[in-house]
Amino acid sequence: MTGKSGMIVAKTIKGKGVAFMEDADGWHGKPVTDSDQIQQALKEIGDDLSLEEELVLAGPEKTDSGQTSISIAPLPPPSYGAQEKVATRQAFGTALQKLGEVNDQIVALDGDVKNSTYSEAFAKKFPARFLECYIAEQNMVGAAAGMAALGKIPFASTFACFLSRAYDFIRMAGISQVNIKLCGSHAGVSIGEDGPSQMGLEDLAMMRAVAGSTVLYPSDAVSAERAVELAAKTPGIVYIRTTRPKTPILYSAEESFEVGGCKVLRSSDNDQVTLVAAGITLHEALSAYDILSQENIRARVIDLYSVKPVDKATLTRAAKETGNLLIVEDHYPEGGLGEAVLSALRDTPCNFHHLAINELPRSGESKQLMKAFGISASNIVDRVKQIVSAG
Secondary structure, eight states: OOSOOOOOOOOOOTTTTOTTTTTOTTOTTOOOOOHHHHHHHHHHTTOOOOTTSOOOOOOOOBOTTSOBOOOOOOOOOOOOOTTOEEOHHHHHHHHHHHHHHHOTTEEEEESSOHHHHSTHHHHHHOGGGEEEOOSOHHHHHHHHHHHHHTTOEEEEEEEGGGGGGGHHHHHHHHHTTOOOEEEEESOSGGGOTTOGGGSOOSHHHHHHTSTTOEEEOOOSHHHHHHHHHHHHHSOSOEEEEOOSSOEEOOSOTTOOOOTTOOEEEEOOTTOOEEEEEOTHHHHHHHHHHHHHHHTTOOEEEEEOOEEESOOHHHHHHHHHHHSEEEEEOSSOSTTSHHHHHHHHTTTSOOEEEEEOOOSOOOOOOHHHHHHHTTOSHHHHHHHHHHHHHTO
16 A cells, blocks of 8 residues: 555546436435336346345344454563553554454554554554555545445554544444544643644544444553454444553553453542543552552542443442542543543432643643643642542
8 A cells, every 4th residue: 555646536426327316406315205216216226125125234243242343363462561661652553563463454544643653563564554644634534434345444543633634534434334443642731742733632522422433542551452452353433542651551461451341450448539540641540549548548540441431330339439539531521531431420429520621731741731731640639638628
């Protein structure tokens, strides 16, 4: 797919192949109701299906549990040192290359930022299966949808903010139940100096709203690799949100993950509040936990790596046992982690608290911005103390 680039220009005619409809005005959005015309149209397009016959769309086979899945050979396990720091965007590239090695139907596309999304690892290893789409995100998603229609499993990557340009294509891919995988990197104020135009603070809301989508938000390199593997195995549109900064390794190579799951990383029988976070804010929540523990304030910490669907059972149990939930996210409050949790727990009484980006951010160092806009470890500690003191 690399090498010379070109453009296909096509002339299309509405109703092509049906004599009474071809290139004729007045048919847009109107069904054919005359029985003779229906039979004529079916005859002309070569379709002899009985109109009473139920149409069944081909798709992935169902498992014993009733869920659909795509068969993918197991990937080699992640191999990171316990003290290593690795950005989830880099782990995305590593896992994508691994996928390409075990399945020749995996293809990759990128919007001219492959050195930042790390899809370049795949491009270097499998140049014939990589498509550079340049700064044309609509075309990228459209091409991915076309490849999926041919039986490929496409992974399209760019900065999270740039996927908003392609949202019409993403929405239509959802309606068509197309099997494409999207990765949005450089999400949130944690990207730092690049400024608000690059921060992708709306992407979770955007992707959660797509019909039938799955949304994953890994917090370390291990979970990022597993998210890529899960995406390949999960039918339909899967969105993976990755972050720019390098973060510590949280999980062992043997840790398992599943769509609709989460991880309880810290807990006790006398927890006073539950901290729910994902991605960069999970590390802030863990730092806050350490500070609070020194002051004998007990907190539960949940990694909500599956944002859609969410683990309702685990969240409900945490809400009932601690009585207080504090969701922390590097995203605007509308449509992100907080609303995903609140929707899941709408029938569960609890005190709901939320830290998110509540105003237009600015450029600056990553740690400075996270504190300035209220999602750092110190911000979490302050809010937990307010919650506990309020009883």
